[in-house]
Amino acid sequence: MADRVVTLEGTLETLLAEKKYGTLRDVFVTMNASDIAALFDEIEQDKLPRLFRLLPKELAAETFVEMDAQAQELLIQGFSDNELKEVVDELYVDDAADLVEEMPANVVKRILKQADPEMRKMINEILKYPEDSAGSIMTTEYVSLRPNMTVEEAFKRIRRTGIDKETIYTCYITTEDRKLIGFLSIRSLLLADENDVLQDIMEQNVIAVNTLEDQETVVQMFSKYNFIALPVVDAEGRLVGIVTIDDAMDVLEEEVTEDFEKMAGITPSDKPYLRTTVLETFWARTPWLMILMLSATFTSFIIGSFEDSLAAYMALSAFIPMLTGTGGNSGTQSATAIIRSISLREVEFSDLYRVVWKEIRVAVLCGVTLAVCNFAKMMLVDRLLFGNTAISPIVALVICLTLIFTVVCAKTVGCLLPMLADKGGLDPAVMASPFISTIVDALSLLIYFQIARIILHI
Amino acid sequence: MADRVVTLEGTLETLLAEKKYGTLRDVFVTMNASDIAALFDEIEQDKLPRLFRLLPKELAAETFVEMDAQAQELLIQGFSDNELKEVVDELYVDDAADLVEEMPANVVKRILKQADPEMRKMINEILKYPEDSAGSIMTTEYVSLRPNMTVEEAFKRIRRTGIDKETIYTCYITTEDRKLIGFLSIRSLLLADENDVLQDIMEQNVIAVNTLEDQETVVQMFSKYNFIALPVVDAEGRLVGIVTIDDAMDVLEEEVTEDFEKMAGITPSDKPYLRTTVLETFWARTPWLMILMLSATFTSFIIGSFEDSLAAYMALSAFIPMLTGTGGNSGTQSATAIIRSISLREVEFSDLYRVVWKEIRVAVLCGVTLAVCNFAKMMLVDRLLFGNTAISPIVALVICLTLIFTVVCAKTVGCLLPMLADKGGLDPAVMASPFISTIVDALSLLIYFQIARIILHI
Numbered sequence: 001m002a003d004r005v006v007t008l009e010g011t012l013e014t015l016l017a018e019k020k021y022g023t024l025r026d027v028f029v030t031m032n033a034s035d036i037a038a039l040f041d042e043i044e045q046d047k048l049p050r051l052f053r054l055l056p057k058e059l060a061a062e063t064f065v066e067m068d069a070q071a072q073e074l075l076i077q078g079f080s081d082n083e084l085k086e087v088v089d090e091l092y093v094d095d096a097a098d099l100v101e102e103m104p105a106n107v108v109k110r111i112l113k114q115a116d117p118e119m120r121k122m123i124n125e126i127l128k129y130p131e132d133s134a135g136s137i138m139t140t141e142y143v144s145l146r147p148n149m150t151v152e153e154a155f156k157r158i159r160r161t162g163i164d165k166e167t168i169y170t171c172y173i174t175t176e177d178r179k180l181i182g183f184l185s186i187r188s189l190l191l192a193d194e195n196d197v198l199q200d201i202m203e204q205n206v207i208a209v210n211t212l213e214d215q216e217t218v219v220q221m222f223s224k225y226n227f228i229a230l231p232v233v234d235a236e237g238r239l240v241g242i243v244t245i246d247d248a249m250d251v252l253e254e255e256v257t258e259d260f261e262k263m264a265g266i267t268p269s270d271k272p273y274l275r276t277t278v279l280e281t282f283w284a285r286t287p288w289l290m291i292l293m294l295s296a297t298f299t300s301f302i303i304g305s306f307e308d309s310l311a312a313y314m315a316l317s318a319f320i321p322m323l324t325g326t327g328g329n330s331g332t333q334s335a336t337a338i339i340r341s342i343s344l345r346e347v348e349f350s351d352l353y354r355v356v357w358k359e360i361r362v363a364v365l366c367g368v369t370l371a372v373c374n375f376a377k378m379m380l381v382d383r384l385l386f387g388n389t390a391i392s393p394i395v396a397l398v399i400c401l402t403l404i405f406t407v408v409c410a411k412t413v414g415c416l417l418p419m420l421a422d423k424g425g426l427d428p429a430v431m432a433s434p435f436i437s438t439i440v441d442a443l444s445l446l447i448y449f450q451i452a453r454i455i456l457h458i
Numbered sequence: 459m460a461d462r463v464v465t466l467e468g469t470l471e472t473l474l475a476e477k478k479y480g481t482l483r484d485v486f487v488t489m490n491a492s493d494i495a496a497l498f499d500e501i502e503q504d505k506l507p508r509l510f511r512l513l514p515k516e517l518a519a520e521t522f523v524e525m526d527a528q529a530q531e532l533l534i535q536g537f538s539d540n541e542l543k544e545v546v547d548e549l550y551v552d553d554a555a556d557l558v559e560e561m562p563a564n565v566v567k568r569i570l571k572q573a574d575p576e577m578r579k580m581i582n583e584i585l586k587y588p589e590d591s592a593g594s595i596m597t598t599e600y601v602s603l604r605p606n607m608t609v610e611e612a613f614k615r616i617r618r619t620g621i622d623k624e625t626i627y628t629c630y631i632t633t634e635d636r637k638l639i640g641f642l643s644i645r646s647l648l649l650a651d652e653n654d655v656l657q658d659i660m661e662q663n664v665i666a667v668n669t670l671e672d673q674e675t676v677v678q679m680f681s682k683y684n685f686i687a688l689p690v691v692d693a694e695g696r697l698v699g700i701v702t703i704d705d706a707m708d709v710l711e712e713e714v715t716e717d718f719e720k721m722a723g724i725t726p727s728d729k730p731y732l733r734t735t736v737l738e739t740f741w742a743r744t745p746w747l748m749i750l751m752l753s754a755t756f757t758s759f760i761i762g763s764f765e766d767s768l769a770a771y772m773a774l775s776a777f778i779p780m781l782t783g784t785g786g787n788s789g790t791q792s793a794t795a796i797i798r799s800i801s802l803r804e805v806e807f808s809d810l811y812r813v814v815w816k817e818i819r820v821a822v823l824c825g826v827t828l829a830v831c832n833f834a835k836m837m838l839v840d841r842l843l844f845g846n847t848a849i850s851p852i853v854a855l856v857i858c859l860t861l862i863f864t865v866v867c868a869k870t871v872g873c874l875l876p877m878l879a880d881k882g883g884l885d886p887a888v889m890a891s892p893f894i895s896t897i898v899d900a901l902s903l904l905i906y907f908q909i910a911r912i913i914l915h916i
Contacts, residue, residue: 034682190620274816279823288787300840303778361736
């Protein structure tokens with residue numbers, strides 16, 4: 001795929017250099033807007049406006065929507081007012097609202113000036129909703145029908161207005177005062193009799209979200225109910241827009257990326273990796289590293305307070321990274337499993353005891369298995385093979401017992417923290433790997449030295 | 459949400475105990491199949507069959523599809539052949555194929571026996587494709603039209619056959635020998651003139667996937683092209699099925715869960731967290747922990763070989779967990795950012811130099827910032843405030859220089875490994891946190907002791 005794009009890009013640049021505009025246009029019309037946009041994002045900036053102008057009007061708008069913000073801004077800067085108007089007129093309202101949100105103020109001014117009053121009103125409507133709310137990702141272009149229409153009248157209305165609607169596959173039935181009372185898929189309309197009245201055949205059990213609902217909930221509703229569009233209503237139950245599934249899918253990918261970032265201790269960003277500057281990446285990553293580094297002060301204290309005993313049993317210090325590492329990894333496994341289950345709504349706070357009890361049993365099995373293998377390895381490899389006599393059976397015992405207790409603690413902390421965070425209204429994803437590791441590091445050292453103290457009498 | 463479900467569940471059990479079947483049925487028909495299924499998954503097993511039998515036929519099949527495998531099996535065990543046939547007849551082919559894949563052999567036999575021959579043939583068709591391929595997630599129930607049909611004839615055909623098709627929103631145009639040559643959305647059909655001939659108005663630029671294509675690619679195409687259905691063709695370009703967007707969304711969630719699991723060193727599983735047994739969870743988690751624990755042998759060796767010098771400068775050993783921890787966290791950040799970018803196709807192997815160069819610059823900034831803060835903290839807090847005289851400025855210098863080099867190494871390894879893995883045909887996700895941490899642990903110790911050797915002359 002990547003290779004093909006690169007080649008095509010070269011071909012297009014050659015065609016452009018040779019001014020073969022007709023050929024270029026012929027190539028473009030056979031292509032999908034998303035592919036053209038991907039190509040344009042890669043092409044040299046100064047050639048972009050000339051290539052873009054070759055696209056037929058509708059394809060131009062479709063391509064424009066798919067391009068990245070940087071290229072969009074560049075194009076708008078070069079557009080005449082007329083060209084800008086042509087693109088804006090073809091945009092769906094939700095895409096126009098996204099554009100307005102991403103562009104700098106002077107560009108926004110131009111866009112709003114070129115939009116017709118109706119469009120401008122709808123854009124402002126969407127922009128007034130908080131970021132990441134259902135209202136902010138909806139479109140106001142949907143098909144609404146009246147309950148007393150017949151199927152024939154409904155089709156007339158769809159044919160008349162449908163071309164400008166983002167989806168016509170689900171039609172919503174509203175009363176005079178815009179209250180949402182039912183819906184009909186275009187399939188049921190097609191299969192119904194021409195003279196049927198909508199209120200007799202419509203589905204009355206409408207599932208809708210409130211404008212202020214979090215976009216994550218919207219996505220969950222899509223995957224739960226297998227909808228292709230979800231109606232958005234205001235506090236009075238009036239239909240104000242719909243979210244379509246392609247937008248929900250984009251939100252899903254965005255939310256997943258955010259979860260990955262949070263779980264790695266990175267402040268989430270909207271921009272793709274290669275588009276962020278070094279400084280932006282630096283700022284997104286350093287705060288967490290700093291917090292975690294400073295929290296590691298505890299581990300230094302713990303080791304420091306045990307310094308004399310460590311000096312007596314130097315072999316013990318060689319196994320600190322192995323113990324803290326295994327603890328960290330065990331905790332990360334539990335935390336990740338729980339964080340993902342919470343976000344898929346498979347696990348909720350009422351499952352706390354079941355979860356903890358399961359993790360403890362898994363941890364004991366895991367810990368004992370690891371301990372037995374490690375004991376064998378220390379005796380056979382370290383002691384026999386490499387002749388490291390400092391590793392006596394009793395030292396190996398200390399280390400292996402520590403392994404068991406550390407794994408149990410780590411898995412318990414790993415499942416508890418995300419669940420408590422979720423209950424407390426925090427995002428469970430921040431309780432992931434780096435955070436858990438830092439806590440488990442300190443815990444495993446405390447366990448280690450306590451066990452050493454008891455068994456080795458130091 | 460959770461609270462409401464719990465309450466409803468109680469109400470239903472009361473109604474069932476009081477044998478108010480009419481009321482129960484009335485409640486169910488106002489509900490969505492997904493909600494009923496969620497409720498049924500929670501209800502006491504012995505009450506399930508009686509409740510299920512209250513559902514009208516179509517709602518019963520829709521609910522059945524949404525239930526989890528355990529409850530499905532339970533229901534089928536209790537079904538008469540007739541009841542089973544009724545449910546199977548209402549299933550879409552892809553859902554029936556999923557069911558057959560998940561049920562034990564004796565249940566599968568009964569299902570296939572009750573399916574009509576046509577359905578059985580289609581199920582077997584889907585089952586022959588490898589797991590996770592486009593063929594395995596497609597449905598064979600789509601609307602296909604001929605190029606010489608008029609719009610009016612097309613609608614007649616859709617009205618006649620559409621009720622059994624999973625989606626009618628995109629119709630595919632095929633030749634006599636089933637070659638896919640174009641498509642038409644129901645919207646364009648509705649807006650077209652009744653006498654238009656399909657081949658004149660159809661979209662010829664069809665994007666399709668091959669039956670053997672990986673399901674992950676299918677999902678990427680959905681999010682790239684904003685389709686609601688994607689045609690699946692065989693090697694000869696013949697249309698054999700379609701994937702609908704709701705199934706693509708399920709695949710997306712499944713793939714994301716797999717990525718999370720791999721990144722935490724867990725062998726991926728299809729089952730939700732609370733459905734896996736303790737032993738299954740144990741087996742999914744222990745192998746990676748074992749590998750990582752045994753690889754940590756290197757860190758013991760490194761520390762062991764530096765034992766004498768450590769005994770001379772005990773303060774140094776107290777900072778080992780902080781250094782390896784910060785290294786691990788830095789590496790995890792880069793690895794996560796890159797793994798996610800690869801899976802979103804934002805970064806590919808040809809970007810290697812750009813990525814590494816960016817990570818190095820970020821790492822230097824990060825490392826220096828952390829080092830400066832840490833130096834100040836060691837001087838002011840550890841030395842001045844707590845009077846820990848072992849932490850001399852020269853020891854602090856060793857630790858802070860190590861921080862800088864460790865962060866740079868960690869971020870370089872963190873971005874390199876996933877990219878190399880991807881290039882080598884491995885899943886980049888396995889190169890995540892636990893794996894990177896283990897490598898970075900050893901690297902940071904080597905750096906630490908080397909710097910200590912040079913500066914402290916030990």
